[in-house]
Amino acid sequence: xxxQLFIAEKPSVxxxxxxxxxxxxxxxxxxxxxxxxxxxxxxxHLVTMSYPEVYDPRMKKWSLDTLPFLPSEFRYxxxxxxxxxxxxxxxxxxxxxxxxxxxxxxxxxxxEYIYRLVEMxxxxxxKEKDRRRVWIDSFTEDEIxxxxxxxxxxxxxxxxxxxAYLRAKEDYLMGINFSRxxxxxxxxxxxxxxxxxxxxxxxxxxxxxxxxxxxxxEREIRAFVxxxxxxxxxxxxxxEGEWRVSPGSRYENSxxxxxxxxxxxxxxxxxxxxxxxxxxxxxxxxxxxQDLAAGQNGSAASDAAGAxxxxxxxxxxxxxxxxxxxxxxxxxAELQNDCSRLFHISPDQTLKIAQELYEKKLTTYPxxxxxxxSSAVAAEINKNLSGLTKVGHVAxxxxxxxxxxxWKKIGRSRYTDDKAITDHYAxxxxxxxxxxxxxxxxxxxxxxxxxxxxFLSVFYPPAVYSKTxxxxxxxxxxFYVSERRLLEPGYLKVAGxxxxxxxxxxxxxxxxxxxxxxxxxxxxxxxxxxxxxxxTSGSMILAMENAGQxxxxxxxxxxxxxxxxxxxxxxxxxxxxxxxxxxLQLNKKTQVITPELLGEMVFDVVEQSIRQLLNPELTxxxxxxxxxxxxxxxxxxxYMQKLEAFVAYRTNAVRxxxxxxxxxxxxxxxxxxxxxxxxxxxxxxxxxxSTKAKQTPKA
Numbered sequence: 052x053x054x055q056l057f058i059a060e061k062p063s064v065x066x067x068x069x070x071x072x073x074x075x076x077x078x079x080x081x082x083x084x085x086x087x088x089x090x091x092x093x094x095x096h097l098v099t100m101s102y103p104e105v106y107d108p109r110m111k112k113w114s115l116d117t118l119p120f121l122p123s124e125f126r127y128x129x130x131x132x133x134x135x136x137x138x139x140x141x142x143x144x145x146x147x148x149x150x151x152x153x154x155x156x157x158x159x160x161x162x163e164y165i166y167r168l169v170e171m172x173x174x175x176x177x178k179e180k181d182r183r184r185v186w187i188d189s190f191t192e193d194e195i196x197x198x199x200x201x202x203x204x205x206x207x208x209x210x211x212x213x214x215a216y217l218r219a220k221e222d223y224l225m226g227i228n229f230s231r232x233x234x235x236x237x238x239x240x241x242x243x244x245x246x247x248x249x250x251x252x253x254x255x256x257x258x259x260x261x262x263x264x265x266x267x268x269e270r271e272i273r274a275f276v277x278x279x280x281x282x283x284x285x286x287x288x289x290x291e292g293e294w295r296v297s298p299g300s301r302y303e304n305s306x307x308x309x310x311x312x313x314x315x316x317x318x319x320x321x322x323x324x325x326x327x328x329x330x331x332x333x334x335x336x337x338x339x340x341q342d343l344a345a346g347q348n349g350s351a352a353s354d355a356a357g358a359x360x361x362x363x364x365x366x367x368x369x370x371x372x373x374x375x376x377x378x379x380x381x382x383x384a385e386l387q388n389d390c391s392r393l394f395h396i397s398p399d400q401t402l403k404i405a406q407e408l409y410e411k412k413l414t415t416y417p418x419x420x421x422x423x424x425s426s427a428v429a430a431e432i433n434k435n436l437s438g439l440t441k442v443g444h445v446a447x448x449x450x451x452x453x454x455x456x457x458w459k460k461i462g463r464s465r466y467t468d469d470k471a472i473t474d475h476y477a478x479x480x481x482x483x484x485x486x487x488x489x490x491x492x493x494x495x496x497x498x499x500x501x502x503x504x505x506f507l508s509v510f511y512p513p514a515v516y517s518k519t520x521x522x523x524x525x526x527x528x529x530f531y532v533s534e535r536r537l538l539e540p541g542y543l544k545v546a547g548x549x550x551x552x553x554x555x556x557x558x559x560x561x562x563x564x565x566x567x568x569x570x571x572x573x574x575x576x577x578x579x580x581x582x583x584x585x586x587t588s589g590s591m592i593l594a595m596e597n598a599g600q601x602x603x604x605x606x607x608x609x610x611x612x613x614x615x616x617x618x619x620x621x622x623x624x625x626x627x628x629x630x631x632x633x634x635l636q637l638n639k640k641t642q643v644i645t646p647e648l649l650g651e652m653v654f655d656v657v658e659q660s661i662r663q664l665l666n667p668e669l670t671x672x673x674x675x676x677x678x679x680x681x682x683x684x685x686x687x688x689x690y691m692q693k694l695e696a697f698v699a700y701r702t703n704a705v706r707x708x709x710x711x712x713x714x715x716x717x718x719x720x721x722x723x724x725x726x727x728x729x730x731x732x733x734x735x736x737x738x739x740x741s742t743k744a745k746q747t748p749k750a
Contacts, residue, residue, distance in 0.1 A: 053150030056089045056143055057185075060156040060165060063410050064190065065092035068155055071195040081139035089143055093156065097137040098168035100223050101126040115235055119228050119702040121695050125220060127172060137169065145174040151181040154205060155198075158186045159418055159474050160681070161620050163208055164215035184208050188415045188428075188475050191483040214681040217690050221673065222256055224694065228702045229254045229661060237656045240711045244718045245649070252653055253632055256670055257595075257617040258625050259657055262634055263665030264594060265586060266646045266654040273724065275582035280309035281320040282576045285523070285530045287363050287568040290558055292523050292530030294323065300528055301326060317575060324573045327526030331361040331570065334526070361570035363525035368562050373535075374513035377542040379422035380466060380477035381505050383619040384596040386417075390498060391589025391642045398592045398623035404498045405478065411491075412484030414502055418620040419475035420596070426469050428476055429462035435506070438482020445503045448545045452510040466509045479506045504545055511542035519559040525570060534559045588626060588642040595622050598667040616670040648725040655717035660705045 057072070059065035069083050069090045077084045082091035103110035103117075105126055110117050129137045143149060156162035170177055182205035187198035233252040242250040283294040295312045296302050307319045314320045381389075386405060387398040396404075405417035424432070436458055439449035452458055461467060480503045491499065515538045523530040536557060537543075586594065596615040617625055626644075629635040634650030637643075646654070654665070663669045676693075679685035 053148045054084075054087060054089055054146075055151045055153060056091070056146075056149045057153045057155050058140060058144075058166060058169075059090070059092040060162055061094060062092045064155065065090050067190045067410075067412070068195060071192045081136050082143060089149065091140050091143055092136075093140065093165055093169065094133050094136055096165055096168070097130060097133040097140065098127050098172050099130050100219060101128050103227055113231050113235055115232065115706050118232050118706065119699045120231075121224065121228075121699060125223075127168060129172065137172070140169055141173040144170065144177045144180075149180065151183065152177070152205075153183050153185050153199060153202060155185045157418070158188070158416060159620060160211055160215045160218065160618070163211050164219065167212045167215065182206075189481045189483075190410060190412045191481050193434075194481075210683045211681045213687045214677045217680055217687060217694075218677055220691070221677075221694055224698050225256050225664075226254070228698050229664070229705075232702050232705045233656060233660060236660070236705055236708060237711055237714060240714050241649075241652050241656070241718075244652070244715065244722075250649075252656060253634075254653070254657060254661075254664060255625075256664070256673060257621070258629055259653075259664040260598075260616050260667055260670040261591070261595065261625060262629060262646070262650055262654055263657075264591070264667070265635055265644055266651055267665075268583060268586060269646050269651075272582045272585065275580075277582075278309070278315070278580045280313040280315060280578050280580070281317050282313040282578065283320050283323055283573065284576055285363070285525060285573050286571040287523055287525075287530070288571070290521075290523075290532055290562070290568065292521075292532040294528055294530050297529045313578070317577070320575045323528070324575070327528050327573060328361060330526035331363070334362075361525070363523045363530065363568050363570055365562060365564055365566040365568065366522045366524045366529065368519065368521045368559075368564050370517065370519050372538070373516045373518050375516065375541075376465075376513045377508040377511060377546070378505070380424070380479060380509065381502055382419050382422045382477055383417055384420070384592045384622070385422065386478060386498075386502070387592045387623065388589035389501060391587050391592075393501070394494060394497060395640060395642050396494065397588045397627070397637060397639075397642065399627045400494075401498065402623045404495045407491075407495060408499055408502070411487035412481055413487060413499055415477075415479050415481060416475045417478055418618075419478060420615075420619050421472045421475060422477050423466055423468040423471050424461070424479070425472055425476045426462050426467055428479075429467040432458055432461055435480060435482040436510075438485060439480060439503060439507070441485055442480075442488070442503065444500055445507060445545070448504075448507045452507060455510075457510045457512075461510065464509070478502055504547060508542040508546045511545055512539070514541040514543045515539040519557075519562070521559060521562055523568065532559065586644045588637060588644060591626060591644055592622050595625075598671045616667060616674060618674075648722060651721035652718055655714065655721065659710060659714065659717070660708060661701050663701070 057065070057068050059068055065083075072088050072090065074083045074085055074088060074090055082089055084090075103120055105128070106120075106122055107117070110120065144152065154163075154166045156166045170182075183202035184205050184207065185195075185198040185202045187194045230251065230253055233254060234250075238250050238252055241252065242248065285292050285294065293312060296305070296308060302308060302319075302323065307314055307316070309315045314323070379385075383402065383405065387401045390396050390401040390404075391398065402417065405414065408414040409417050433453065436449050436453050440446050440453065442449070480499070488496070488499070517536050517538050519534045521532045523532065534557065584590075595617050596619075598616040616622075626635075626637075629650070630637045633647050634653060636645050636647050638645075657664050676685055676690055680687060680690055
C-alpha cells in the first residue's frame with residue numbers, strides 16, 4: 052500500500068496527529084513524512100473567492116451599471132500570503148505514492164470548506180484517490196485514533212460541502228451587491244451628514260440583522276415612558292403578604308389596576324386599604340371572645356385583633372417540594388453567555404479560550420450547538436471522570452461521582468440524545484491533557500473550571516426545595532404569601548451557584564388553615580415600570596442562536612423552529628466586526644452593547660431600502676435552507692435559484708429608488724442622542740456630494 056496523507060487545518064493540530072501516528076522525526080518544509088505517513092496542514096483558509104474585477108475589469112469601479120452582479124460560475128484564487136503552503140499541500144495531494152488521503156480539518160461546515168477549496172484548486176487526479184473524512188470531537192490520542200479508524204469516505208460529506216459553498220456564495224453575493232448598491236445610493240448622504248470624505252455602507256446576511264436587533268432595542272428603551280404603580284402589602288403577625296386581585300375582589304376587572312397586584316394611582320391603593328380596614332373592623336366587631344378563640348385554632352397570638360384591632364384568617368396553606376434539575380451541558384452559545392455574565396469577556400474572547408482548551412486536549416470541540424452527549428461518549432464517560440479526579444477544585448466531586456452509579460445511567464438520561472446532535476456533542480472536559488493546565492492563564496483556567504463544573508453537575512441529583520404558599524383573607528380581600536427554602540443542594544454544591552438559603556428560619560412553618568392572625572399594618576409600596584434591557588455580548592449570542600423565537604408569525608416561526616442567525620463558529624466574529632467598523636459599541640467592563648450613530652444611520656438606510664435584511668425571519672430562513680442542503684433535503688440548484696432571484700430583485704429595487712434626500716430626517720432623529728458625534732460632524736450638511744461614491748473599498 053502507498054502512503055497515507057493527513058491534512059490538518061493548522062500546524063498545531065497537525066502536530067497532534069503526528070504525535071499520535073508516531074512521527075517523531077521526518078520534518079520537511081511544510082509537512083512531516085515517514086515511510087508510511089505524511090502529515091501536512093493548512094493555515095485556515097488557503098483559497099478564497101475572487102474579487103468581482105477578476106470577472107470583469109469594469110467591476111473594479113463601483114457603478115450601478117454593473118449591478119446586480121451574478122456570475123454564472125464562481126472563481127477562486129489562492130490567498131497570496133498562503134501560496135507557499137498551498138503549493139506544498141497541493142503537491143502532496145497529487146503525489147503518485149500517496150494512495151489514501153485523510154481530511155482532518157475541523158469537523159464542521161467551515162472545516163469542510165477549507166479542504167474542499169484546496170482540493171478544487173489542485174490536480175483533478177486527487178478526486179480519483181481514496182479520500183476519507185476524520186470527524187473527531189477532541190485531540191486526545193484515543194479520539195484521534197478512533198477518528199482515523201472510523202473515517203468515512205469523503206463523499207459522505209458532499210451535502211455538507213454543498214452547504215459550505217452555498218453559504219460562502221450567499222455572503223459574497225449579498226455583500227457585493229447590497230453593499231455596493233446601498234453605498235452608491237446612500238453613501239453620499241451619510242458622508243455629507245458626518246462631514247466625511249466618503250462612507251461605505253457595509254451590510255451582510257447576518258451582521259445587518261444583528262445591527263437591527265440592537266438598534267430596535269435601543270429605540271424601544273428611548274421610547275419607554277416610566278409608569279409608577281402602587282402595591283398594597285400587609286404584615287400579619289410578622290408575615291408579609293401581597294394583595295392581588297382575585298375572584299370576588301372589589302377590583303376584579305377594574306381599569307384602575309396595573310396588572311393583578313397593583314394600581315396605576317396611589318389614591319386607589321389608599322382606597323383599597325380603607326375598604327379592607329372597614330370590612331375587617333366590622334367582621335372583628337361581630338365576633339365574641341369564643342369566636343376569636345375558635346378562629347385562632349391554637350394560635351399563640353396574644354391579641355387576635357393586634358395593635359390595629361384587625362385580624363386576617365388563613366384561607367389556605369399548600370406545601371410541596373420542588374426539584375430543580377441540573378442544566379444541560381454547555382454548547383458554545385451558552386458558554387459565551389455565561390462567560391460574558393461572570394467574567395465580562397466578549398464572545399470572541401470566549402471562543403479563543405475554548406479553542407485553546409480544545410487544542411490543548413483539555414476540552415472537546417467548541418463550535419457546537421448541541422447541549423447533550425452522544426450515546427457512544429456516554430458509554431465511556433468514566434474516562435473523562437477519572438481524569439478530573441486529578442484536577443484541583445473539582446477533584447473531590449469527580450471522585451464522588453465515580454464512587455456512585457449515576458455515571459453508569461447517564462446514557463439513559465436527558466443529557467444523552469443522539470437525535471439532538473448534528474455535528475458535535477456538547478463541550479465537556481476530556482480528562483486528558485492535564486499537563487497543559489500549568490500553561491493556562493487565569494481566565495482560561497476559570498473557563499475550564501466552569502466547563503468542568505457544568506459537566507460534573509449532570510451526575511448529581513436535583514436540588515430540592517420546599518415551597519409554602521398561603522392565602523390570607525382580610526376585609527374581603529386576599530393577600531398572598533410564599534416561602535421557598537433549599538432542603539437538599541444536590542447539583543448546586545458542584546455548580547457553585549450560591550443558592551443555599553436553608554439556614555434562614557422558616558416563617559410559615561407553623562401556619563395552618565383557619566388560623567387567625569393579627570394585622571400589624573397595611574402599607575403602600577411604590578414601584579415603577581422598567582424599560583427593556585440592553586443586550587450584552589452574551590445575551591446577544593443567545594438571541595442569535597434562538598432568533599427563530601423572535602418571529603411573530605406563528606406559522607413561519609414553526610417552520611424555522613430551532614433556526615438561528617449565523618452559526619456557533621461565526622456569531623462572535625460577526626459581533627466583533629460590527630464593533631470594529633463602528634456600527635456598534637461594546638462596553639468592555641459590562642459587555643453591554645449599544646449602537647453608534649453610524650450604525651443607526653445604516654439601520655435607517657437599510658430600513659428604507661432592503662428592510663428584509665433587518666428581520667430575523669429572513670436570516671433564520673436562509674440558515675434553515677443551508678441546514679436543508681447539508682441534510683440533502685434541498686438541492687443546491689433550488690437554493691441558488693432562490694438566492695439569485697432575491698439578490699437580483701432587491702438590488703434592482705434599490706437602483707430605482709430616489710429617496711436619498713429624505714434620509715436626513717432619519718439621521719437627525721438618531722443624532723440627537725449622540726451630541727458629541729453631531730457636534731464633530733457639524734450637522735450642517737452644506738457640502739453636497741454625488742450619490743455615486745468616487746472611491747470605495749472592496750466588499
